[in-house]
Amino acid sequence: MTSKKALATPFMIWIVAGTIIPIGAIAYYGLTDRNDRFTLENVLAIGNSVHLQALWLSVLLALISTVICFLIAYPLAIIMKNSNFGKRGFMIFLFILPMWMNFLLRTMAWQVLLEKNGVINGMLEAIGLPGQEIINTLSAIVLGMVYDFLPFMILPIYNVISKIDDSIIEAAYDLGASTSEVITQIYLPLSVPGIVSGVNMVFIPSLTTFVISNMLGGGKINLIGNIIEQEFTVSSNWNLGSGLSLVMMLFIVVSMIFLERFDKTGEDSFI
Amino acid sequence: MKELIKLEHITKNFGNLRVLDDFSLTVHENEFITLLGPSGCGKTTILRILGGFETADEGKIFFEEKDITDLPANKRNLNTVFQKYALFPHMNVKANIAFGLKINGKSQKYIDDKVDYALNLVNLKGFENRSIDKLSGGQQQRIAMARAIVNEPKVLLLDEPLGALDLKLRQEMQYELIRLKKELGITFIYVTHDQEEALTMSDKVIVINDGYIQQMGTPEEIYNEPENAFVADFIGDSNIIGGTMIKDRLVKINGHEFPCIDEGFGNNKLVDVVIRPEDVIVRERGAGKINGTVLTRVFIGVHYEMLIKSEENEYEWLVQCYEKYDIGEKVSLDVIPSNIQIMNKPTSSDEEAIDLDI
Ligand SMILES: Nc1ncnc2c1ncn2[C@@H]1O[C@H](COP(=O)(O)OP(=O)(O)OP(=O)(O)O)[C@@H](O)[C@H]1O
Ligand SMILES: [Mg+2]
Numbered sequence: 001m002t003s004k005k006a007l008a009t010p011f012m013i014w015i016v017a018g019t020i021i022p023i024g025a026i027a028y029y030g031l032t033d034r035n036d037r038f039t040l041e042n043v044l045a046i047g048n049s050v051h052l053q054a055l056w057l058s059v060l061l062a063l064i065s066t067v068i069c070f071l072i073a074y075p076l077a078i079i080m081k082n083s084n085f086g087k088r089g090f091m092i093f094l095f096i097l098p099m100w101m102n103f104l105l106r107t108m109a110w111q112v113l114l115e116k117n118g119v120i121n122g123m124l125e126a127i128g129l130p131g132q133e134i135i136n137t138l139s140a141i142v143l144g145m146v147y148d149f150l151p152f153m154i155l156p157i158y159n160v161i162s163k164i165d166d167s168i169i170e171a172a173y174d175l176g177a178s179t180s181e182v183i184t185q186i187y188l189p190l191s192v193p194g195i196v197s198g199v200n201m202v203f204i205p206s207l208t209t210f211v212i213s214n215m216l217g218g219g220k221i222n223l224i225g226n227i228i229e230q231e232f233t234v235s236s237n238w239n240l241g242s243g244l245s246l247v248m249m250l251f252i253v254v255s256m257i258f259l260e261r262f263d264k265t266g267e268d269s270f271i
Numbered sequence: 272m273k274e275l276i277k278l279e280h281i282t283k284n285f286g287n288l289r290v291l292d293d294f295s296l297t298v299h300e301n302e303f304i305t306l307l308g309p310s311g312c313g314k315t316t317i318l319r320i321l322g323g324f325e326t327a328d329e330g331k332i333f334f335e336e337k338d339i340t341d342l343p344a345n346k347r348n349l350n351t352v353f354q355k356y357a358l359f360p361h362m363n364v365k366a367n368i369a370f371g372l373k374i375n376g377k378s379q380k381y382i383d384d385k386v387d388y389a390l391n392l393v394n395l396k397g398f399e400n401r402s403i404d405k406l407s408g409g410q411q412q413r414i415a416m417a418r419a420i421v422n423e424p425k426v427l428l429l430d431e432p433l434g435a436l437d438l439k440l441r442q443e444m445q446y447e448l449i450r451l452k453k454e455l456g457i458t459f460i461y462v463t464h465d466q467e468e469a470l471t472m473s474d475k476v477i478v479i480n481d482g483y484i485q486q487m488g489t490p491e492e493i494y495n496e497p498e499n500a501f502v503a504d505f506i507g508d509s510n511i512i513g514g515t516m517i518k519d520r521l522v523k524i525n526g527h528e529f530p531c532i533d534e535g536f537g538n539n540k541l542v543d544v545v546i547r548p549e550d551v552i553v554r555e556r557g558a559g560k561i562n563g564t565v566l567t568r569v570f571i572g573v574h575y576e577m578l579i580k581s582e583e584n585e586y587e588w589l590v591q592c593y594e595k596y597d598i599g600e601k602v603s604l605d606v607i608p609s610n611i612q613i614m615n616k617p618t619s620s621d622e623e624a625i626d627l628d629i
Contacts, residue, residue, distance in 0.1 A: 175371035
């Protein structure tokens with residue numbers, strides 16, 4: 001008993017220092033004003049039209065990125081499952097490789113690629129096509145999100161799909177199912193848990209990012225993450241920044257609960 | 272009987288491993304055919320090629336005289352009962368059985384009726400809404416059968432469907448399968464490495480080793496007249512001894528001449544002789560030809576099984592008989608002519624394969 005407790009101590013310290021104290025601090029700042037008096041003003045500030053607009057844009061971009069990641073990751077996971085051992089390992093390696101590089105560096109690389117006089121436009125012009133204005137657009141931000149977060153969609157989905165017994169797939173074909181029927185009626189329902197964690201792991205960081213929108217949006221496009229960041233850094237209004245963060249946390253918790261429910265309905269009849 | 276399936280000169284390699292080599296087979300309508308052979312001999316591979324999950328490197332498959340070699344699995348009019356059942360874990364029993372019917376766009380009424388009928392047939396009425404993980408192994412096996420047969424395939428491919436069940440359940444299911452086969456009137460192609468199962472259930476047994484057909488015939492033929500040592504050894508216990516065919520109908524075993532009923536092996540030719548343990552007659556010393564001493568004795572139900580060591584050449588005879596002899600007792604052994612089965616000695620493993628023209 002005591003030795004078990006002793007073992008748990010480092011984790012307890014970790015949880016208190018890394019989770020409870022920061023969240024407590026944010027809750028404290030978020031629910032007080034500069035004079036340490038209780039107020040809901042910072043939280044309710046989400047209703048401000050600038051904030052609402054940023055939140056809406058963030059949700060939209062995060063959704064788009066999540067959908068694109070899913071559309072890339074899902075077929076890829078099936079292809080990887082069905083390729084032979086060596087090829088499969090290599091493909092996983094290829095898609096994980098970018099994760100070994102620093103996140104900021106990767107995003108910066110896209111900046112260089114997409115710039116007005118960047119590599120991509122250079123190549124387009126070299127073959128006589130007009131240069132494109134990609135940098136500082138919403139598309140550039142979505143591109144950055146997809147690029148940065150795609151592995152987090154691929155891995156959990158591949159993880160469940162690779163565990164689906166081949167003979168189940170063969171049984172479906174055996175009973176006359178076409179490939180699209182096999183995907184919609186066998187693969188999809190059996191991979192709901194992986195999809196749910198993939199969606200969580202792409203949607204949430206996309207929703208809260210400010211680095212990607214800063215670097216690829218040229219500071220002109222404000223997502224909710226940028227606004228919160230600016231409250232902390234530029235305006236030094238920790239109370240407002242924390243209040244908005246609290247709203248985001250609530251938002252994320254609610255969407256996770258929603259997704260989990262999805263998972264549960266899938267899991268009831270799962271294995 | 273009408274020809275239903277024809278495999279012609281099928282060859283299949285996995286990398287450097289040749290699993291099937293010029294394999295040909297004809298299946299007739301309404302037959303219960305069993306592919307029998309040791310683990311790794313290529314049985315599953317044959318079923319998978321038939322089902323469309325594996326493509327042959329060479330050779331052709333015909334179904335009702337149509338070439339289906341390149342037809343994908345979902346277009347073939349045969350259904351498989353997989354070794355591990357492969358039921359859909361996210362669907363309940365009814366949805367599993369209805370899967371093929373739904374895919375084929377049958378009406379809800381038709382589906383309901385068919386599911387009822389199939390559940391009745393496999394004795395699992397009232398299981399519609401069970402989830403798959405709440406079924407026992409035998410029940411899962413029967414659901415897998417039901418899921419296949421509701422589609423009314425011409426042929427059912429069964430890959431060791433009873434392999435995972437315990438002995439008692441396996442025997443029950445064997446009878447159930449035979450009954451189902453009779454009621455449905457469809458062709459069964461059944462894979463097993465259990466010789467007893469093969470002999471009990473099939474109309475025709477095909478003994479396979481190393482991707483070759485060793486022998487094909489009715490269970491009685493396979494058991495009573497094995498064509499080579501592999502078949503004799505694989506099908507039931509047997510004594511396989513070297514002998515010399517002196518002339519037609521006379522063979523020399525252990526230095527003693529025995530009249531037999533085989534002909535056409537030539538004179539003074541070395542052969543293999545198969546004698547089943549239940550065909551060895553044990554007598555008092557002096558009343559038989561081969562003298563021996565009882566080495567071991569176990570009671571195995573109806574009769575005793577003994578090892579009797581021949582005094583002439585140390586060969587240990589496996590013998591089953593109803594009388595009890597004591598260990599160390601000196602006895603004599605005999606065999607009647609019709610219970611002596613003569614086979615050619617294989618000269619090389621390749622020649623073990625018997626060219627069967629059907
Ligand atoms: N996909 C594959 N890749 C490589 N080798 C394979 C593959 N499938 C089967 N084999 C090999 O082919 C041979 C025959 O396999 P098969 O599964 O047909 O045997 P089996 O007769 O069904 O055996 P068992 O009774 O153990 O099921 C084996 O040596 C096996 O290792
Ligand atoms: Mg097998």
